Amino acid sequence: MVDPVIVGASRRVPGEEDIEIVERKGIGHPDTICDAVMETVAVHLAQAYLKLCGRVLHFNADKAMLVAGQVDYRFGGGTVVTPMRLVMGDRATWEWKQKRLPVGHIAERAAFSWFARHLPRVKPRKDIECQVELRPAPGELRSVAEGSSGFVANDSSATVGYAPLTPLERLVLQTEQFLNGSSFKKEFPDTGQDVKVLGIRTGREVHLTIAMPFFAPMIRKERDYFKRKAAVEQALRVFVAKATGERLSPDIALNVLDQPRAREAGTYLTLLGTSAEAGDSGEVGRGNRTCGVISLSRPASAEATAGKNPMTHVGKIYNVLAQVLAESIHKTVRGVQAVTVWMTSEIGKPIADPQTIVIEVFLSRGTTVDSVRAGIRREVQQAFAHLPSFCNALAKGLYKIC
Numbered sequence: 001m002v003d004p005v006i007v008g009a010s011r012r013v014p015g016e017e018d019i020e021i022v023e024r025k026g027i028g029h030p031d032t033i034c035d036a037v038m039e040t041v042a043v044h045l046a047q048a049y050l051k052l053c054g055r056v057l058h059f060n061a062d063k064a065m066l067v068a069g070q071v072d073y074r075f076g077g078g079t080v081v082t083p084m085r086l087v088m089g090d091r092a093t094w095e096w097k098q099k100r101l102p103v104g105h106i107a108e109r110a111a112f113s114w115f116a117r118h119l120p121r122v123k124p125r126k127d128i129e130c131q132v133e134l135r136p137a138p139g140e141l142r143s144v145a146e147g148s149s150g151f152v153a154n155d156s157s158a159t160v161g162y163a164p165l166t167p168l169e170r171l172v173l174q175t176e177q178f179l180n181g182s183s184f185k186k187e188f189p190d191t192g193q194d195v196k197v198l199g200i201r202t203g204r205e206v207h208l209t210i211a212m213p214f215f216a217p218m219i220r221k222e223r224d225y226f227k228r229k230a231a232v233e234q235a236l237r238v239f240v241a242k243a244t245g246e247r248l249s250p251d252i253a254l255n256v257l258d259q260p261r262a263r264e265a266g267t268y269l270t271l272l273g274t275s276a277e278a279g280d281s282g283e284v285g286r287g288n289r290t291c292g293v294i295s296l297s298r299p300a301s302a303e304a305t306a307g308k309n310p311m312t313h314v315g316k317i318y319n320v321l322a323q324v325l326a327e328s329i330h331k332t333v334r335g336v337q338a339v340t341v342w343m344t345s346e347i348g349k350p351i352a353d354p355q356t357i358v359i360e361v362f363l364s365r366g367t368t369v370d371s372v373r374a375g376i377r378r379e380v381q382q383a384f385a386h387l388p389s390f391c392n393a394l395a396k397g398l399y400k401i402c
Helices: 030-053 103-118 139-146 167-179 182-187 222-244 314-332 369-385 387-395
Strands: 005-008 019-025 059-067 070-074 077-082 084-092 128-136 158-163 196-202 205-211 249-254 336-344 356-363
Touching: 005 369, 019 167, 030 059, 030 084, 030 103, 030 387, 084 103, 103 128, 158 314, 167 196, 167 205, 167 222, 205 222, 222 249, 314 336, 314 369, 314 387, 356 369, 369 387
Parallel strands: 005 356, 084 128, 205 249
Antiparallel strands: 019 196, 059 084, 070 077, 158 336, 196 205, 336 356
16 A cells, blocks of 8 residues: 655645635425435445345446425425426446346435435425436446455546534534424424535634525415524524633524515425425535535535445545545544545555555644654554455445535
């Protein structure tokens, strides 16, 4: 395996910049839906291949578009006029040793199972239609996954992970998780899952802009909407104040397009819990990074992690591994305040032998790069020593990627 290049950072520790911008798209956001659904498809395909063929065959289910539908809602109810359409695409192996494999059925079933679990108001084939466009793969790419040479990279990719999250990154992540958490939804069952949080920090001052719809069938009148919104804002203020303590000084804006006395046109309502029902389409790769947020001051890979093959596609394997490795280094190597891990691969080369590993460390006062080098190398070696079990865990969906 290539020896990692370890360098000391020449800039301030992340989170200490004068300005920081962080975003989080919740489980009901159209982009997050695409990422999460296609990752579910990837897990189902991997497990089906293992069961039917004894190995994970070539596939990449990392292309999808959720085409927005159309609804007619009003205070107290509404109807779906045009269903959403989820187009699932790229490549998959449909035949193995002259045996036809039910790829389309597996993909559609996986997608519908995700909606049933996370957006239960969305009814399969009534509110959402699936269009499976997973085409057979060319022989050259199939040989990478189905050859006898073991774990081989099927692409030349560049990936990155970092740890720890800054206070603002944690706040944005935790705010969305709070609003989509079971306790909050029990208290506010009239709120939808399409939560989006944008955090902007200038010095210690933090402004959170939050969007979250309310279910039209549960909001009978306009005044009920603004009453419930005020209750949500109060719960948010309590949560955010507790989450930030004295480190940051936050203020909150919820559903800023609302206009009293404009009736439905002045409120953020939903029938199904997601803006994809009428307002916004979604795509794989536009959602949260592997760490859970979109942080504009951090490095980011152009690779979408969701839906990729967990055994051969380094765009998935290295993206998740870089994040896991960064968290491990930060946790175990004394003197490392923060760390960023970059990895690159070369197509056709063993996944256990990356083309490049570059590790940038932000060190505590009195700590040198030489003093942490051995500990970092140990963490890298352990990570790649357990690569087969790591890929098997990816194939089972044990790592959260969005």
